[in-house]
Amino acid sequence: MFLALRELVFARGRFALMGSVVALIAILMVLLSGLSVGLVNDGVSGLKKLPVSAFSFQKGTSTDGAFSRSTVDVSVAETWRGRSGVEDAAPFGNTLVNAKTDSGVDIDLALFGVEPGSFVAPQATNGEKLSDRGTVLLGQTAEEAGVRIGDTVVVDQLETPLKVTGFLDGQHTFGHVDVGYLDLRTWQEIRAGVRQGEEVPAHVYDQVTAIALKGDGIDLAAGDEALETKSLTLEESFGASPGYSAETSTLDLIQVFLYAISALVVGAFFTVVTIQRKHEIAVLRAMGSSTGRLLRDSLAQSLILLVAASAVGVGLGVAMGAAISGAPMPFQLDFGSIGAATAGLIVLGVIGAGVAVLRITRVDPLTALGGSR
Amino acid sequence: MSAKDVPGLVLDSVTLEHGDGEEMVTALDNVSLVVEPGEFVAIVGPSGSGKSSLLAVAGALVPPTSGKVQVGGVELTGMKPKELTRLRRDHIGFVFQSGNLVPALTALDQLRLPITFGKKVEPRDPATLLKEVGMDHRADRRPHQLSGGERQRVGIARALVTRPDLLLVDEPTAALDRQRSQEIVGLLAREAHEHGVATVMVTHDHDVLHHCDRVLSMVDGILSEYVPQTVSAR
Numbered sequence: 262m263f264l265a266l267r268e269l270v271f272a273r274g275r276f277a278l279m280g281s282v283v284a285l286i287a288i289l290m291v292l293l294s295g296l297s298v299g300l301v302n303d304g305v306s307g308l309k310k311l312p313v314s315a316f317s318f319q320k321g322t323s324t325d326g327a328f329s330r331s332t333v334d335v336s337v338a339e340t341w342r343g344r345s346g347v348e349d350a351a352p353f354g355n356t357l358v359n360a361k362t363d364s365g366v367d368i369d370l371a372l373f374g375v376e377p378g379s380f381v382a383p384q385a386t387n388g389e390k391l392s393d394r395g396t397v398l399l400g401q402t403a404e405e406a407g408v409r410i411g412d413t414v415v416v417d418q419l420e421t422p423l424k425v426t427g428f429l430d431g432q433h434t435f436g437h438v439d440v441g442y443l444d445l446r447t448w449q450e451i452r453a454g455v456r457q458g459e460e461v462p463a464h465v466y467d468q469v470t471a472i473a474l475k476g477d478g479i480d481l482a483a484g485d486e487a488l489e490t491k492s493l494t495l496e497e498s499f500g501a502s503p504g505y506s507a508e509t510s511t512l513d514l515i516q517v518f519l520y521a522i523s524a525l526v527v528g529a530f531f532t533v534v535t536i537q538r539k540h541e542i543a544v545l546r547a548m549g550s551s552t553g554r555l556l557r558d559s560l561a562q563s564l565i566l567l568v569a570a571s572a573v574g575v576g577l578g579v580a581m582g583a584a585i586s587g588a589p590m591p592f593q594l595d596f597g598s599i600g601a602a603t604a605g606l607i608v609l610g611v612i613g614a615g616v617a618v619l620r621i622t623r624v625d626p627l628t629a630l631g632g633s634r
Numbered sequence: 635m636s637a638k639d640v641p642g643l644v645l646d647s648v649t650l651e652h653g654d655g656e657e658m659v660t661a662l663d664n665v666s667l668v669v670e671p672g673e674f675v676a677i678v679g680p681s682g683s684g685k686s687s688l689l690a691v692a693g694a695l696v697p698p699t700s701g702k703v704q705v706g707g708v709e710l711t712g713m714k715p716k717e718l719t720r721l722r723r724d725h726i727g728f729v730f731q732s733g734n735l736v737p738a739l740t741a742l743d744q745l746r747l748p749i750t751f752g753k754k755v756e757p758r759d760p761a762t763l764l765k766e767v768g769m770d771h772r773a774d775r776r777p778h779q780l781s782g783g784e785r786q787r788v789g790i791a792r793a794l795v796t797r798p799d800l801l802l803v804d805e806p807t808a809a810l811d812r813q814r815s816q817e818i819v820g821l822l823a824r825e826a827h828e829h830g831v832a833t834v835m836v837t838h839d840h841d842v843l844h845h846c847d848r849v850l851s852m853v854d855g856i857l858s859e860y861v862p863q864t865v866s867a868r
Binding site for chain 2: 263264267268270271272540541544545546547548549550551552554626627629630
């Protein structure tokens with residue numbers, strides 16, 4: 262460390278330049294991570310907050326469109342409830358609508374239709390529960406959009422009125438729109454396209470999107486076999502949120518590229534530094550410094566550079582992120598994922614530097630003697 | 635001065651060959667040499683005569699093709715690379731052409747550096763040693779702020795800080811003017827005598843030989859007594 266530290270100070274301009282590159286990459290990592298978490302939450306936070314282990318959809322439904330295309334008979338819930346490992350099962354409806362409040366706020370909603378009193382029915386922060394008919398509980402973000410308790414949300418075209426009786430704790434969104442919980446029967450009418458005041462055909466009340474299942478160790482495959490359904494775990498069902506897979510895979514790809522770029526940049530930097538120090542390293546080895554010591558010194562140097570630069574970058578990134586978080590943008594700082602990303606950045610950087618400084622082992626101490634052959 | 639009773643360096647019938655087949659070059663041809671503690675030996679000879687090869691073999695950087703090498707009473711034959719590195723660290727000091735100092739370090743830190751390589755029993759005090767070579771007023775300067783002669787002084791002090799048994803000096807005056815050359819070689823002689831270091835200096839410079847206890851000549855890999863050139867020899 263004796264030499265490593267003094268070299269950092271001596272070549273501070275060069276190391277500062279390199280450190281800025283790493284810091285900028287770290288800022289980008291933090292912002293991407295925030296965007297990633299924000300988008301995920303925007304897409305599936307409504308699902309994440311459900312006390313559900315799995316959803317059972319119509320047989321043959323493809324995952325990406327499961328919530329919009331699947332139709333299952335309500336009675337399937339009863340059959341699931343009888344199977345081993347299933348603690349509870351309840352019908353679950355999910356449909357996207359455009360709506361407007363009577364105070365003139367445009368609001369797009371993901372309507373979750375559930376039976377009042379079933380295990381999927383939520384409770385609002387003001388203690389309100391789902392009533393039997395025509396009320397809706399909205400996610401907190403809808404309140405930020407200007408909806409108030411007592412407002413009436415009117416579904417476009419159908420003119421179905423839904424009275425807002427409460428808000429749910431935290432973010433509840435699905436496919437980038439706010440979630441609204443309502444009773445199953447009203448949901449079924451909306452899903453069937455029944456206008457206000459029209460006669461409702463009886464079969465409408467038999468259909469839901471999926472059956473929500475709760476319980477550990479449910480044998481989904483066997484259940485699907487017997488009931489002719491297609492079940493997805495809660496995690497798998499995230500892929501059925503509109504745009505979810507495309508968004509997350511794009512961001513993941515960008516992050517992977519950032520890691521690779523950072524490792525290569527750090528590796529290239531230390532390659533140049535090591536080549537420049539070649540003669541010096543030959544002298545040190547002739548003087549009796551072991552290769553292990555020289556390698557450790559160089560790795561320690563890269564670690565100090567990476568840790569310091571990432572700390573600065575993450576600090577700036579978090580500050581910028583905090584500023585962005587206020588804006589209407591799917592951005593959320595998650596310290597777990599930022600920590601993991603920073604660790605990845607540092608580990609890959611050290612690996613890049615490690616490959617570069619291995620050159621030290623190939624320096625012949627004999628070259629320290631001028632004119633020696 | 636030295637309490638040691640073993641020679642600093644023993645070369646016993648050392649031969650070093652490079653290359654293979656037709657291209658075989660004999661760099662050292664059956665060279666034998668004993669340097670006692672405190673003795674200052676100079677080796678002169680034209681370029682390519684094998685002077686540097688001798689330093690490389692004596693400095694445990696290159697194993698000889700045949701023959702034996704001892705440094706401070708330690709036999710080098712059969713040592714592993716790691717053991718040779720440790721031997722260089724603990725028993726050998728190198729003074730290179732034009733100093734070869736580490737650019738990032740101040741003069742004082744150049745002397746501290748070899749001490750960090752391992753647990754040598756009693757290194758000399760860097761500050762005192764720097765004063766001894768007349769560089770204490772430049773202790774906080776880095777190599778690019780020093781003159782050629784100053785760099786060489788620091789280089790000599792750096793080689794001596796771990797109290798080596800053997801000091802190997804490679805063309806120390808190559809980049810210096812006459813005045814500085816005399817001072818540097820004089821310093822080497824004083825250190826060798828006062829601290830009992832066996833010193834071998836390879837040089838082109840015939841003007842500094844009067845500082846040395848013994849002068850040898852190297853031609854085509856063969857080591858022999860030096861015969862000063864006279865006017866009649868022309």
